[in-house]
Amino acid sequence: NAGVTQTPKFQVLKTGQSMTLQCAQDMNHNSMYWYRQDPGMGLRLIYYSASEGTTDKGEVPNGYNVSRLNKREFSLRLESAAPSQTSVYFCASRRDTDTQYFGPGTRLTVL
Amino acid sequence: GENVEQHPSTLSVQEGDSAVIKCTYSDSASNYFPWYKQELGKRPQLIIDIRSNVGEKKDQRIAVTLNKTAKHFSLHITETQPEDSAVYFCAASPSGNTPLVFGKGTRLSVIA
Numbered sequence: 642n643a644g645v646t647q648t649p650k651f652q653v654l655k656t657g658q659s660m661t662l663q664c665a666q667d668m669n670h671n672s673m674y675w676y677r678q679d680p681g682m683g684l685r686l687i688y689y690s691a692s693e694g695t696t697d698k699g700e701v702p703n704g705y706n707v708s709r710l711n712k713r714e715f716s717l718r719l720e721s722a723a724p725s726q727t728s729v730y731f732c733a734s735r736r737d738t739d740t741q742y743f744g745p746g747t748r749l750t751v752l
Numbered sequence: 753g754e755n756v757e758q759h760p761s762t763l764s765v766q767e768g769d770s771a772v773i774k775c776t777y778s779d780s781a782s783n784y785f786p787w788y789k790q791e792l793g794k795r796p797q798l799i800i801d802i803r804s805n806v807g808e809k810k811d812q813r814i815a816v817t818l819n820k821t822a823k824h825f826s827l828h829i830t831e832t833q834p835e836d837s838a839v840y841f842c843a844a845s846p847s848g849n850t851p852l853v854f855g856k857g858t859r860l861s862v863i864a
Contacts, residue, residue, distance in 0.1 A: 691849035743795040
Protein backbone atom coordinates (compact mmCIF):
# COMPACT_ATOMS: atom_id res chain seq x y z
CA ASN A 642 0.00 0.00 0.00
CA ALA A 643 2.02 2.98 -1.30
CA GLY A 644 -0.57 5.66 -0.37
CA VAL A 645 -0.21 8.76 -2.55
CA THR A 646 2.68 8.85 -5.00
CA GLN A 647 3.92 11.73 -7.16
CA THR A 648 6.33 12.00 -10.06
CA PRO A 649 8.72 13.61 -10.60
CA LYS A 650 10.29 14.57 -7.24
CA PHE A 651 12.22 17.49 -8.74
CA GLN A 652 11.94 19.39 -12.02
CA VAL A 653 13.61 22.43 -13.54
CA LEU A 654 11.88 24.13 -16.47
CA LYS A 655 12.59 27.14 -18.61
CA THR A 656 9.95 29.84 -18.99
CA GLY A 657 7.40 28.78 -21.60
CA GLN A 658 8.05 25.03 -21.35
CA SER A 659 5.22 22.66 -20.51
CA MET A 660 5.07 19.67 -18.21
CA THR A 661 2.67 17.32 -16.45
CA LEU A 662 2.89 16.34 -12.79
CA GLN A 663 1.57 12.87 -12.10
CA CYS A 664 -0.26 11.69 -8.99
CA ALA A 665 -1.68 8.29 -8.11
CA GLN A 666 -3.33 6.81 -5.02
CA ASP A 667 -4.06 3.19 -4.15
CA MET A 668 -6.52 3.77 -1.29
CA ASN A 669 -9.69 3.78 -3.43
CA HIS A 670 -10.34 7.42 -2.50
CA ASN A 671 -13.01 9.39 -4.33
CA SER A 672 -11.51 12.86 -3.97
CA MET A 673 -8.12 14.09 -5.13
CA TYR A 674 -6.47 17.50 -4.83
CA TRP A 675 -3.55 19.58 -6.09
CA TYR A 676 -1.97 22.21 -3.81
CA ARG A 677 0.98 24.51 -4.16
CA GLN A 678 3.14 25.66 -1.26
CA ASP A 679 5.48 28.60 -1.64
CA PRO A 680 8.42 29.04 0.78
CA GLY A 681 7.22 29.83 4.29
CA MET A 682 3.62 29.84 3.12
CA GLY A 683 0.53 27.76 3.60
CA LEU A 684 -1.21 25.34 1.27
CA ARG A 685 -3.16 26.84 -1.61
CA LEU A 686 -5.65 24.68 -3.51
CA ILE A 687 -5.19 24.71 -7.28
CA TYR A 688 -7.78 22.19 -8.51
CA TYR A 689 -9.66 19.26 -7.09
CA SER A 690 -11.71 16.30 -8.23
CA ALA A 691 -14.54 15.16 -5.96
CA SER A 692 -15.09 12.01 -7.99
CA GLU A 693 -13.94 10.31 -11.17
CA GLY A 694 -15.02 12.40 -14.14
CA THR A 695 -15.35 15.74 -12.30
CA THR A 696 -12.88 18.56 -11.69
CA ASP A 697 -13.29 21.97 -10.04
CA LYS A 698 -11.19 25.08 -9.62
CA GLY A 699 -9.65 25.91 -6.29
CA GLU A 700 -8.16 29.14 -5.02
CA VAL A 701 -5.35 29.56 -7.60
CA PRO A 702 -6.25 27.73 -10.87
CA ASN A 703 -4.81 30.19 -13.42
CA GLY A 704 -2.02 28.71 -15.53
CA TYR A 705 -2.90 25.10 -14.74
CA ASN A 706 -5.08 22.33 -16.13
CA VAL A 707 -5.98 18.96 -14.61
CA SER A 708 -7.16 15.56 -15.75
CA ARG A 709 -8.78 12.90 -13.58
CA LEU A 710 -7.67 9.98 -15.73
CA ASN A 711 -9.42 7.34 -13.60
CA LYS A 712 -10.18 6.84 -9.92
CA ARG A 713 -6.48 6.35 -9.10
CA GLU A 714 -4.79 9.09 -11.11
CA PHE A 715 -5.02 12.88 -11.15
CA SER A 716 -2.54 14.89 -13.22
CA LEU A 717 -1.64 18.59 -13.19
CA ARG A 718 -0.42 20.29 -16.37
CA LEU A 719 1.46 23.52 -16.80
CA GLU A 720 1.02 24.56 -20.44
CA SER A 721 3.47 27.47 -20.45
CA ALA A 722 5.50 27.62 -17.25
CA ALA A 723 6.26 30.99 -15.62
CA PRO A 724 8.74 31.84 -12.82
CA SER A 725 5.73 32.59 -10.57
CA GLN A 726 4.90 28.88 -10.72
CA THR A 727 8.12 27.96 -8.92
CA SER A 728 6.80 26.12 -5.89
CA VAL A 729 6.37 22.76 -4.18
CA TYR A 730 3.33 20.92 -5.48
CA PHE A 731 1.47 18.44 -3.30
CA CYS A 732 -1.16 15.99 -4.42
CA ALA A 733 -3.61 14.64 -1.84
CA SER A 734 -6.50 12.21 -1.69
CA ARG A 735 -9.41 11.59 0.64
CA ARG A 736 -12.51 9.42 0.98
CA ASP A 737 -15.55 11.57 1.77
CA THR A 738 -15.00 13.21 5.16
CA ASP A 739 -12.21 10.92 6.30
CA THR A 740 -8.49 11.58 6.64
CA GLN A 741 -6.74 13.38 3.80
CA TYR A 742 -3.34 11.98 2.81
CA PHE A 743 -0.63 13.94 1.02
CA GLY A 744 1.93 12.77 -1.50
CA PRO A 745 5.66 13.50 -1.02
CA GLY A 746 5.59 16.60 -3.23
CA THR A 747 7.25 17.81 -6.43
CA ARG A 748 9.77 20.67 -6.21
CA LEU A 749 9.43 22.73 -9.39
CA THR A 750 11.77 25.53 -10.40
CA VAL A 751 10.98 27.69 -13.43
CA LEU A 752 13.92 29.72 -14.72
CA GLY B 753 -17.64 29.67 2.09
CA GLU B 754 -15.61 28.42 5.02
CA ASN B 755 -12.80 30.57 6.40
CA VAL B 756 -10.21 29.33 8.92
CA GLU B 757 -8.04 31.69 10.96
CA GLN B 758 -5.01 30.30 12.83
CA HIS B 759 -2.97 31.93 15.63
CA PRO B 760 -0.20 32.50 16.40
CA SER B 761 1.82 32.39 13.19
CA THR B 762 5.01 31.64 15.14
CA LEU B 763 5.50 30.17 18.61
CA SER B 764 8.67 29.50 20.58
CA VAL B 765 8.62 27.43 23.76
CA GLN B 766 11.21 25.95 26.07
CA GLU B 767 11.61 22.19 25.97
CA GLY B 768 9.20 20.63 28.45
CA ASP B 769 6.70 23.50 28.33
CA SER B 770 3.25 23.30 26.73
CA ALA B 771 2.25 24.79 23.38
CA VAL B 772 -1.24 25.86 22.32
CA ILE B 773 -2.35 26.77 18.81
CA LYS B 774 -5.84 28.13 18.15
CA CYS B 775 -8.08 28.14 15.10
CA THR B 776 -11.46 29.66 14.42
CA TYR B 777 -13.84 28.71 11.62
CA SER B 778 -16.84 30.45 10.10
CA ASP B 779 -19.14 27.72 8.72
CA SER B 780 -21.29 26.16 11.43
CA ALA B 781 -21.90 23.19 9.10
CA SER B 782 -18.23 22.13 9.30
CA ASN B 783 -17.99 18.83 11.13
CA TYR B 784 -14.42 17.55 10.83
CA PHE B 785 -11.30 19.29 12.14
CA PRO B 786 -7.86 17.76 11.44
CA TRP B 787 -4.42 18.98 12.48
CA TYR B 788 -1.37 18.41 10.29
CA LYS B 789 2.34 18.60 11.14
CA GLN B 790 4.83 19.47 8.43
CA GLU B 791 8.52 19.02 9.09
CA LEU B 792 11.02 20.89 6.96
CA GLY B 793 11.10 19.51 3.42
CA LYS B 794 8.41 16.91 4.12
CA ARG B 795 4.74 16.44 3.35
CA PRO B 796 2.00 17.47 5.83
CA GLN B 797 1.00 14.51 8.00
CA LEU B 798 -2.12 14.11 10.11
CA ILE B 799 -1.38 14.10 13.84
CA ILE B 800 -4.87 14.26 15.33
CA ASP B 801 -8.43 15.04 14.29
CA ILE B 802 -11.78 15.64 15.93
CA ARG B 803 -15.36 15.46 14.76
CA SER B 804 -18.15 17.80 15.76
CA ASN B 805 -19.87 15.29 18.02
CA VAL B 806 -16.87 15.24 20.38
CA GLY B 807 -15.52 18.05 22.59
CA GLU B 808 -12.01 16.75 23.24
CA LYS B 809 -9.65 14.08 21.98
CA LYS B 810 -6.26 13.08 23.33
CA ASP B 811 -3.36 11.04 21.96
CA GLN B 812 -0.39 10.83 24.34
CA ARG B 813 1.10 14.36 24.52
CA ILE B 814 -1.28 15.83 21.95
CA ALA B 815 -4.88 16.91 22.51
CA VAL B 816 -7.47 18.82 20.54
CA THR B 817 -10.48 20.64 21.95
CA LEU B 818 -13.51 21.86 20.03
CA ASN B 819 -16.03 24.54 21.01
CA LYS B 820 -18.83 24.38 18.45
CA THR B 821 -20.74 27.28 19.97
CA ALA B 822 -17.79 29.65 19.67
CA LYS B 823 -16.59 27.97 16.45
CA HIS B 824 -13.03 27.45 17.56
CA PHE B 825 -10.72 24.50 18.13
CA SER B 826 -7.25 24.24 19.63
CA LEU B 827 -4.21 21.98 19.55
CA HIS B 828 -2.42 21.36 22.84
CA ILE B 829 1.05 19.81 22.99
CA THR B 830 2.38 19.01 26.46
CA GLU B 831 5.98 18.29 27.52
CA THR B 832 7.30 19.62 24.24
CA GLN B 833 10.42 18.09 22.72
CA PRO B 834 12.80 19.40 20.02
CA GLU B 835 11.26 16.96 17.52
CA ASP B 836 7.94 18.79 17.92
CA SER B 837 9.52 21.71 16.04
CA ALA B 838 7.59 21.99 12.76
CA VAL B 839 4.80 23.90 11.04
CA TYR B 840 1.31 22.95 12.20
CA PHE B 841 -1.81 23.45 10.09
CA CYS B 842 -5.41 23.29 11.24
CA ALA B 843 -8.25 22.65 8.82
CA ALA B 844 -12.03 22.49 8.73
CA SER B 845 -14.20 20.36 6.53
CA PRO B 846 -17.45 21.80 5.24
CA SER B 847 -20.16 19.27 4.56
CA GLY B 848 -20.24 17.06 1.51
CA ASN B 849 -17.35 16.67 -0.90
CA THR B 850 -16.00 20.20 -0.56
CA PRO B 851 -12.25 20.44 0.09
CA LEU B 852 -10.63 20.97 3.48
CA VAL B 853 -10.02 24.63 4.25
CA PHE B 854 -6.60 25.13 5.87
CA GLY B 855 -5.33 27.76 8.25
CA LYS B 856 -2.11 29.56 7.28
CA GLY B 857 0.04 27.55 9.67
CA THR B 858 1.98 28.02 12.91
CA ARG B 859 5.75 27.60 13.03
CA LEU B 860 6.55 26.00 16.39
CA SER B 861 10.12 26.10 17.67
CA VAL B 862 11.02 24.08 20.76
CA ILE B 863 14.21 25.39 22.33
CA ALA B 864 16.36 22.86 24.14
